[in-house]
Amino acid sequence: MRIAFLGTPDFALPSLKMLIKEGHTLHVFTQPDKPVGRKAVMTPPPVKKLALEHGIPVFQCEKIRMEEGCEALRDFAPDLMVTAAFGQILSAENLSIPKCGCINVHGSILPKYRGAAPIQWAVINGEKETGVTTMMTDAGLDTGDILLVKKTPIGENETAGELFDRLAELGAELLKETIEALEAGMLVRTPQNEAEATKCGMLKKEDGHVDFDRGMQYVHDRVRGMNPWPGAFAYCDGEVIKLWKTKKTDLPSTSVPGKCIAADPKKGLFVDAGDGVIEILELQFPGAKRMDAKTALRGHDLSGKVLQ
Numbered sequence: 001m002r003i004a005f006l007g008t009p010d011f012a013l014p015s016l017k018m019l020i021k022e023g024h025t026l027h028v029f030t031q032p033d034k035p036v037g038r039k040a041v042m043t044p045p046p047v048k049k050l051a052l053e054h055g056i057p058v059f060q061c062e063k064i065r066m067e068e069g070c071e072a073l074r075d076f077a078p079d080l081m082v083t084a085a086f087g088q089i090l091s092a093e094n095l096s097i098p099k100c101g102c103i104n105v106h107g108s109i110l111p112k113y114r115g116a117a118p119i120q121w122a123v124i125n126g127e128k129e130t131g132v133t134t135m136m137t138d139a140g141l142d143t144g145d146i147l148l149v150k151k152t153p154i155g156e157n158e159t160a161g162e163l164f165d166r167l168a169e170l171g172a173e174l175l176k177e178t179i180e181a182l183e184a185g186m187l188v189r190t191p192q193n194e195a196e197a198t199k200c201g202m203l204k205k206e207d208g209h210v211d212f213d214r215g216m217q218y219v220h221d222r223v224r225g226m227n228p229w230p231g232a233f234a235y236c237d238g239e240v241i242k243l244w245k246t247k248k249t250d251l252p253s254t255s256v257p258g259k260c261i262a263a264d265p266k267k268g269l270f271v272d273a274g275d276g277v278i279e280i281l282e283l284q285f286p287g288a289k290r291m292d293a294k295t296a297l298r299g300h301d302l303s304g305k306v307l308q
Contacts, residue, residue, distance in 0.1 A: 001183070004029060004078035004098065006064070008045045011164060012084035014172035015105055016047060019082070020054055022176065027076045028058045029069070031087055065091035073097045080182070083137060084171065092139055102137040103178055105171040107164075109149055110135060111197035114142035119167060120160040121200040124207075124225030126217060129153050130163070132171040134178040136189060141199070145189035148181070150174045157247070159227040205230040210243060212258035212307060216273040220246050231284075234258070234307035241307065244282035244290055251277035256306065263302035269293040271307055 005016055006029045019026055028051040036043040044052075051058045059072045070093050073081070081102040083090070095102050108118035110133040115121075122130045131151035138144040150170050154163060181187040208226045210219055210233065223246045226232040232243045249270070255261055257274040269280040284290040285300055 001025070001179070002077065002079045003027075004073055004076055004081045005047075005051075005084075006030070006081065006086040006088075006090075007047045007084040008087045009085050010046050011107065011168045011171070012047050012086075012105075013050055014168045015082070015084045015175050016050055018172040018176050020056070022179075026051075026056050027078070028056050029064060029072070029086075030058065030060055032060045032062060064088055064094060070094060070097070080179070081137075082175065084175075089141070090137060090139075095137060095139070100182060103147065103175070103182075104135050104137045104142070104144070105175050106133045106135060106142055107167045107171065109133060109151060110142060110146055111192040111194070113198060113200050115200040116202040117200055119164050120203055120225050122225075123154060123158070123160045123163060124221055126221045127154055130167070132167050132174050134171075134174050135192075143192060143197075145191050147187060147189060148174055148178050157224065159224045159245075161228040203230055208232045210234045210307070212271065212273050214274070216248055216276040216278045219271075219273050219278050220248055236302065236305055236307050239286050241286075242284035242290070243280055244284060245280075247279040247281055249277050249279055253277065258307040260302040260305050260307065263297055263305075265294050265297045267294075269297060269302065 002025045003019060004027050005019060007016060008031045028047060030045045030047045033042045033044045048058050061069045073094060074097055078098045080100040081098040083102060084105040108122060109131045113121055129151055131149055133149050134147040136144040136147060152170060208230045210222050212219060223232040223243050227244055233240050234243060253272050253274055253276055255272045257272055259272045260269060261272055262270040270277050271280060280293050282290060282292055283296055285296060
């Protein structure tokens with residue numbers, strides 16, 4: 001099958017690898033190279049790197065909706081278009097080009113968590129279960145008919161980054177099953193229930209701010225959901241301290257939310273969270289590397305201080 005693959009970040013890699021392994025004729029469409037790091041080194045998207053390694057043609061554009069993008073798609077004349085975290089909105093003209101339409105691999109159980117960061121928000125909101133959905137893309141934002149779904153539990157201490165990697169692999173498996181069903185003429189389309197739809201926006205750095213007034217579970221979920229990006233943080237004496245890993249405890253609240261009730265290089269860092277006490281296992285002080293709390297506390301005294 002001739003497949004136009006539209007994807008950009010690491011999430012799309014397992015799906016692209018699967019399509020390569022299955023022997024489909026591919027043409028990759030992805031975002032332009034971007035400057036990365038302090039030296040602003042122009043760096044290609046992960047999908048482009050993989051495609052070039054396998055000799056697959058790559059087309060990059062700022063907006064595939066423009067005539068240049070539509071023309072590139074028409075020139076390839078795909079039977080099917082597949083999107084996986086592409087990062088651009090497709091036009092009706094884009095969608096009209098492939099004979100079999102466009103299948104999207106989405107990191108949630110639709111219609112819940114439509115939008116740009118479904119994996120992170122599922123963790124932040126304390127969901128116990130999530131999954132991946134293949135859907136037929138239409139002109140709306142993740143509103144097309146559902147094709148297949150795979151569900152998976154979210155671990156109590158699983159970070160968004162860890163879940164991201166698992167769902168990427170799960171998405172590739174589901175995409176394979178979806179294409180096989182399409183080729184066999186057995187693919188069933190199920191309209192989404194709009195009454196159950198929820199939307200989530202792109203993550204911003206300020207979303208990482210942790211409010212200890214909101215309880216231990218909130219803090220734990222916020223830290224997990226912001227790992228690895230943009231990173232959870234709190235303020236202490238005017239400085240930003242990043243919080244990378246936490247653990248819930250059975251200790252009762254005894255002070256004001258955010259207060260470091262224990263900060264010892266041997267025992268660790270324990271912070272009041274209003275309805276209980278949470279242990280900070282990994283953190284990062286300004287100008288320092290990320291490290292375990294016990295090591296970090298050898299050079300920093302947080303005893304009695306309040307994280308806000």
